[in-house]
Amino acid sequence: MPTTDRDWTQLRAGEHAALERLYRAHAPALLRYGRGLAAEAQALDAIQELYVRLWDRRERLPESANPRAYLITSLRHDLVRDLRREAKVTEFAPGRETDGEESVEFEIIGRERDNEQQRDLQRALNLLSARERELIELRFRQELDYDAISAVTGISYQSARNVLARAIGKLRGALSTSLCAAVGTSLTCATLLLELSRQTPS
Amino acid sequence: MNDRYLPLDADELAADEAVQAYVLAGEDTGAWESWLARHPEKARALRDATTLLLALNVPASTAEADEQALNGLWQAIAARTQVDQTKCDESGAQVFDLADHARASRRRRIIGWSMAVAASLLLIYLLQPGAQVWITGPGETQLVLLPDSSTVRLGPNSRLSVEGYSDDRRLTLLGEGLFQVAKGSPFTVETPEGTIAVLGTSFDVDATAGQLTVACRTGRVRVTRAASARVLSATEATHSEGAVLTEVRTLDLWAESNDATVIRFYDARLAHVLARLESYYDRQVAVPAEAGERRLDVALPTDDFQQAISNLDYILGVSLDTTMNKR
Numbered sequence: 001m002p003t004t005d006r007d008w009t010q011l012r013a014g015e016h017a018a019l020e021r022l023y024r025a026h027a028p029a030l031l032r033y034g035r036g037l038a039a040e041a042q043a044l045d046a047i048q049e050l051y052v053r054l055w056d057r058r059e060r061l062p063e064s065a066n067p068r069a070y071l072i073t074s075l076r077h078d079l080v081r082d083l084r085r086e087a088k089v090t091e092f093a094p095g096r097e098t099d100g101e102e103s104v105e106f107e108i109i110g111r112e113r114d115n116e117q118q119r120d121l122q123r124a125l126n127l128l129s130a131r132e133r134e135l136i137e138l139r140f141r142q143e144l145d146y147d148a149i150s151a152v153t154g155i156s157y158q159s160a161r162n163v164l165a166r167a168i169g170k171l172r173g174a175l176s177t178s179l180c181a182a183v184g185t186s187l188t189c190a191t192l193l194l195e196l197s198r199q200t201p202s
Numbered sequence: 203m204n205d206r207y208l209p210l211d212a213d214e215l216a217a218d219e220a221v222q223a224y225v226l227a228g229e230d231t232g233a234w235e236s237w238l239a240r241h242p243e244k245a246r247a248l249r250d251a252t253t254l255l256l257a258l259n260v261p262a263s264t265a266e267a268d269e270q271a272l273n274g275l276w277q278a279i280a281a282r283t284q285v286d287q288t289k290c291d292e293s294g295a296q297v298f299d300l301a302d303h304a305r306a307s308r309r310r311r312i313i314g315w316s317m318a319v320a321a322s323l324l325l326i327y328l329l330q331p332g333a334q335v336w337i338t339g340p341g342e343t344q345l346v347l348l349p350d351s352s353t354v355r356l357g358p359n360s361r362l363s364v365e366g367y368s369d370d371r372r373l374t375l376l377g378e379g380l381f382q383v384a385k386g387s388p389f390t391v392e393t394p395e396g397t398i399a400v401l402g403t404s405f406d407v408d409a410t411a412g413q414l415t416v417a418c419r420t421g422r423v424r425v426t427r428a429a430s431a432r433v434l435s436a437t438e439a440t441h442s443e444g445a446v447l448t449e450v451r452t453l454d455l456w457a458e459s460n461d462a463t464v465i466r467f468y469d470a471r472l473a474h475v476l477a478r479l480e481s482y483y484d485r486q487v488a489v490p491a492e493a494g495e496r497r498l499d500v501a502l503p504t505d506d507f508q509q510a511i512s513n514l515d516y517i518l519g520v521s522l523d524t525t526m527n528k529r
Contacts, residue, residue: 027272055283165217172254
């Protein structure tokens with residue numbers, strides 16, 4: 001995740017260039033996340049309003065914040081509010097979830113790695129509940145920690161862990177065949193870490 | 203590495219932040235390898251967790267189309283935030299400024315009510331090369347289709363002029379219009395009350411009889427007038443009969459329909475409602491002395507005069523007196 005603590009401080013001080021740096025650093029992630037909640041046009045509108053509001057209220061922003069978490073929280077709030085107005089929000093159904101919190105429709109839209117493994121993963125993700133998909137997105141794609149996920153979604157730290165563990169269990173079950181074939185059941189963790197080092201910039 | 207991980211199965215391990223940090227960022231590798239050496243029975247669970255975490259950890263990339271959209275969006279944000287700074291230096295001017303939603307023009311709004319307003323008389327004057335004027339008289343409405351698929355539903359007794367509609371989409375409005383703006387370059391509407399700059403949304407403007415009413419149908423718009431400013435989301439409205447805009451209100455009745463045959467009023471004086479009806483139907487409606495200042499939120503048909511009057515009769519609890527206008 002980009003480090004933009006200085007940008008945040010400079011934004012609060014009224015430096016317009018810091019707003020642009022925060023935009024360049026986080027807008028792609030916001031679009032990706034927003035697209036999971038709402039139509040693309042609506043997500044883009046909301047992102048625009050979010051950054052304009054960020055500028056308008058710069059002097060009232062918290063002194064320190066995780067910019068990514070702050071922006072995603074704000075975007076989620078705005079989109080859920082708009083979707084609720086349009087009655088497109090799926091309210092939490094008692095008995096279906098265990099975290100007791102509102103759930104919103106969330107779709108993970110895969111654009112990367114258009115290969116068989118990725119398609120399998122996309123199919124498996126579609127088996128998850130909206131809340132589970134959202135937490136997978138926040139944890140593994142947006143790289144938010146559980147504290148930030150809790151702040152974004154309004155569910156507790158422990159609930160976030162529980163939901164994610166449940167989602168992972170579902171995914172592992174759905175992917176057991178294809179993933180084992182793709183990654184190789186004989187691989188050790190050390191081998192997988194080597195694989196990881198080729199995928200993730202240090 | 204403590205033993206709190208021993209009871210955890212593969213799913214629980216994968217959900218643990220320390221395990222995620224180990225697998226996805228290589229943190230504490232030595233500690234984890236030592237832990238595995240002490241607890242070889244957990245190797246399978248950790249391997250399964252690792253397999254899944256690696257599959258999930260797909261770095262997000264930004265598609266070219268997204269980059270274009272985001273670049274366009276930044277231009278809009280920059281314009282709005284820098285414009286706002288300029289506005290801080292102005293004072294006293296009556297400014298009516300709606301949000302600029304500039305983005306890459308990858309989508310066009312579907313014209314929902316494209317041919318609904320057909321019963322109208324269109325008068326087009328060529329004032330000068332490249333300029334066009336649409337004028338509506340009493341009882342007339344006009345749907346104006348602009349070159350980029352943006353549309354304007356012009357209300358009665360209104361005038362819309364367009365000059366040099368290309369990169370800079372600029373129109374001048376006197377009266378009432380419902381705008382549905384296709385995404386693209388900045389879209390500017392000038393009225394006697396000020397300027398509206400907007401892109402990629404739909405909204406109603408009623409700038410008649412010295413009052414302003416702005417209602418946002420889709421997207422968001424920002425309205426500033428003198429020292430007050432309001433941001434409207436879809437189905438929200440504000441208005442002003444002086445220098446101060448009212449608080450934003452959500453208008454359910456505005457959300458019910460985008461029907462071109464309905465005129466909507468928000469916190470409007472009855473006298474104003476009846477004056478607008480007179481414009482639409484070319485009929486005179488006497489304003490009840492006791493109710494002229496009463497304020498209404500109401501949607502009325504523009505294609506059925508009797509129904510409109512009947513609705514008002516029901517709301518007001520009176521029988522309105524109507525007569526045909528003399529041409």
